[in-house]
Amino acid sequence: MVGEHLLEVKNLKTTFLTEMGSVVAVDGMSLHVDYGETLGLVGESGCGKSVTAESIMRLLDERTTKYEGEILFKGQDLLSLPEKKMVDIRGNEIAMIFQDAMTSLNPVYTIGNQIVETILTHQKVSKKEAYEKAIEMLRLTGIPSPEKRILEYPHEISGGMRQRVMIAMALSCKPSLLIADEPTTALDVTIQAQILDVINELKKELNMGVIMITHDLGVVAEVCTRVAVMYLGQVIEEAPVDNIFTNSLHPYTKGLLKSIPKIEGDRNKKLYTIEGIVPSLHNIPKGCRFAPRCSFADEQCRTQSPVLKETDGGHKVRCWHYEKIGQMEEKIDVTATS
Amino acid sequence: MKAYILKRFISMIPVLLIVATIVFFLIHLIPGDPAAVILGPEATPEEVEKLREELGLNLPLYSQFFYWLIGIFQGDLGDSIYMNKPVLQAFVEHIGPTLSLALLAQAISIIIAIPIGVLAAKKQGTFVDHLFMLIAMFGMSLPSFLFGLLLMLVFGVHLQWLPAAGYQPLGAGIWEHLKYMILPAFALGMIQAAVIARMTRSSMLDILSMNYIKAAKAKGLKERVVIYKHAFRNAFIPILTILGETFGSLITGAVVTETVFNLPGIGQLVVNSIVRRDYAVIQGTILIMATTYLVLNLIIDLLYGVVDPRVRLNRK
Numbered sequence: 001m002v003g004e005h006l007l008e009v010k011n012l013k014t015t016f017l018t019e020m021g022s023v024v025a026v027d028g029m030s031l032h033v034d035y036g037e038t039l040g041l042v043g044e045s046g047c048g049k050s051v052t053a054e055s056i057m058r059l060l061d062e063r064t065t066k067y068e069g070e071i072l073f074k075g076q077d078l079l080s081l082p083e084k085k086m087v088d089i090r091g092n093e094i095a096m097i098f099q100d101a102m103t104s105l106n107p108v109y110t111i112g113n114q115i116v117e118t119i120l121t122h123q124k125v126s127k128k129e130a131y132e133k134a135i136e137m138l139r140l141t142g143i144p145s146p147e148k149r150i151l152e153y154p155h156e157i158s159g160g161m162r163q164r165v166m167i168a169m170a171l172s173c174k175p176s177l178l179i180a181d182e183p184t185t186a187l188d189v190t191i192q193a194q195i196l197d198v199i200n201e202l203k204k205e206l207n208m209g210v211i212m213i214t215h216d217l218g219v220v221a222e223v224c225t226r227v228a229v230m231y232l233g234q235v236i237e238e239a240p241v242d243n244i245f246t247n248s249l250h251p252y253t254k255g256l257l258k259s260i261p262k263i264e265g266d267r268n269k270k271l272y273t274i275e276g277i278v279p280s281l282h283n284i285p286k287g288c289r290f291a292p293r294c295s296f297a298d299e300q301c302r303t304q305s306p307v308l309k310e311t312d313g314g315h316k317v318r319c320w321h322y323e324k325i326g327q328m329e330e331k332i333d334v335t336a337t338s
Numbered sequence: 339m340k341a342y343i344l345k346r347f348i349s350m351i352p353v354l355l356i357v358a359t360i361v362f363f364l365i366h367l368i369p370g371d372p373a374a375v376i377l378g379p380e381a382t383p384e385e386v387e388k389l390r391e392e393l394g395l396n397l398p399l400y401s402q403f404f405y406w407l408i409g410i411f412q413g414d415l416g417d418s419i420y421m422n423k424p425v426l427q428a429f430v431e432h433i434g435p436t437l438s439l440a441l442l443a444q445a446i447s448i449i450i451a452i453p454i455g456v457l458a459a460k461k462q463g464t465f466v467d468h469l470f471m472l473i474a475m476f477g478m479s480l481p482s483f484l485f486g487l488l489l490m491l492v493f494g495v496h497l498q499w500l501p502a503a504g505y506q507p508l509g510a511g512i513w514e515h516l517k518y519m520i521l522p523a524f525a526l527g528m529i530q531a532a533v534i535a536r537m538t539r540s541s542m543l544d545i546l547s548m549n550y551i552k553a554a555k556a557k558g559l560k561e562r563v564v565i566y567k568h569a570f571r572n573a574f575i576p577i578l579t580i581l582g583e584t585f586g587s588l589i590t591g592a593v594v595t596e597t598v599f600n601l602p603g604i605g606q607l608v609v610n611s612i613v614r615r616d617y618a619v620i621q622g623t624i625l626i627m628a629t630t631y632l633v634l635n636l637i638i639d640l641l642y643g644v645v646d647p648r649v650r651l652n653r654k
Contacts, residue, residue: 054552057556059552059555059556063463083561087558087559087560088558089558090555090556090557090558091556091557091558091559092558095556095557096553096556098549098552098553098556100549103548103549103550104549104550104552104553105550105553106550106553106554106568106572107550107572107646107647107648108571108572108645108646108647108648109568109571110647117557117559118557118558118559121557121558121559121563122558153647153648155647155648166553169557
């Protein structure tokens with residue numbers, strides 16, 4: 001695509017300076033999001049999804065965090081902005097919803113107070129107008145009788161309602177980018193679908209770009225247009241959503257897809273798991289980071305790190321042997337069916 | 339709400355009864371005889387015995403206790419043997435300096451400690467944080483009488499900016515009164531400040547790691563708003579507990595400071611009464627102190643509701 005993306009992250013490297021030395025939580029991350037599209041960011045716990053999100057918002061404690069690379073938002077590098085300018089972008093142009101709605105609202109202020117505060121911070125409106133806007137936003141997220149809810153405290157409403165309040169708050173200033181960090185993980189399955197619908201609807205209405213962080217591939221299939229799979233602080237595969245489900249190239253992505261429990265099939269059969277555990281960030285493997293857990297790994301994988309390589313149609317993969325693995329699997333499939 | 343307060347008041351009765359019992363018997367364990375103290379070393383045994391009878395000290399201990407309790411339920415704390423006036427009157431005459439000292443010390447400690455605690459939390463791990471916490475640690479380890487004596491030596495004796503000791507009531511003019519109160523209030527307040535500053539810091543640190551702080555920051559709020567509006571009000575809940583406790587201990591624990599600075603407060607009244615074996619004054623004063631402490635606790639509990647909507651009673 002010619003022209004600029006809404007958000008383009010180039011070679012982002014986020015390093016935490018801890019007492020036990022520095023830890024690189026995100027290493028060479030590149031991704032982009034366009035207006036009106038939803039990018040899924042997928043991976044196991046601790047792979048750097050949330051750190052990526054919080055790096056984009058620059059929410060991490062900058063005394064102990066070092067950012068390298070570029071985060072271009074509407075062509076402007078967020079990493080080089082002073083905090084004073086960043087404050088105007090957060091909550092206004094880029095908004096974020098957090099995983100745990102139960103603890104993301106301040107317990108000592110009313111819901112109304114917390115939404116209105118966001119509006120008053122970024123827009124020149126009267127308090128009364130801000131309250132009307134807040135009620136309107138709550139209604140948009142499907143909260144019944146919002147004019148009553150607005151006077152309530154977070155502990156007086158349910159988890160699903162709280163997540164709706166968080167969405168209303170995040171979208172109250174009509175941001176162009178929404179980062180949703182596992183917005184449905186802490187919710188009941190029925191509520192999950194409703195929340196995803198709300199996000200999808202509002203995305204269309206506001207033509208926002210959305211980064212949907214999740215470890216739930218069901219959510220990805222539901223709402224995403226493109227998916228980036230992360231492993232140990234790196235993107236290892238990126239593709240349009242259909243490609244990921246039908247034609248994944250990286251052994252890790254294949255493993256993730258195989259680990260989804262299926263309703264049909266033998267109940268007594270053990271669920272598929274990827275061998276081994278995610279290594280610690282203090283002890284990152286040389287070469288390909290997935291090599292210790294990969295059954296296809298050879299000497300090259302263990303010593304040289306692969307780069308993220310574009311194959312075709314916007315499909316990118318970080319693997320030395322993805323072609324060979326693809327051919328091998330075809331053979332297996334043929335022998336299995338014949 | 340009213341029912342809750344009434345319930346709390348009723349539940350104070352057994353506590354106060356226990357306090358009354360302990361105080362009474364503890365005081366009577368001290369060797370010495372008030373009659374002998376009043377009459378002095380020259381008195382003959384017959385004179386002492388006669389006075390003991392007049393004061394009711396010849397009765398068995400349990401009946402003395404019984405009569406005292408009945409008096410309390412009738413609102414009569416008894417009379418001072420030595421000063422020849424009702425205990426309540428003696429208490430009222432001495433409460434002024436103590437109350438003034440406690441209020442000033444509390445004000446000083448809050449004004450100093452809370453900003454320091456917040457700042458230390460904000461700058462956690464930096465030089466500023468370590469320096470403040472070192473001073474606070476030092477303050478906590480320093481006995482208030484020693485600190486009082488040092489202040490007295492520096493500002494009262496060497497610099498002569500303020501009177502080293504003594505007291506002028508508020509009636510003599512605010513400045514006149516404050517002149518005598520500043521040093522003792524600092525001596526007492528700084529020690530409390532150390533406790534409150536440490537509490538404020540750790541409470542702020544707890545809150546600053548909460549999700550809603552990150553969420554507040556993500557809304558684009560300025561650091562100032564995040565810290566003072568979102569973090570501080572939450573952090574204030576445990577600080578309030580400490581404030582209640584320290585204020586209670588300021589009122590009851592000013593004895594040493596009052597003695598050092600020669601303030602005619604409750605502390606001095608109690609200490610003198612112990613020397614004189616003035617049983618009724620000691621018992622009565624301590625009982626009033628205990629009541630004050632309990633009422634203060636109730637007030638603090640009611641204040642929680644103001645700060646924290648989750649513990650608000652009968653909201654609707």
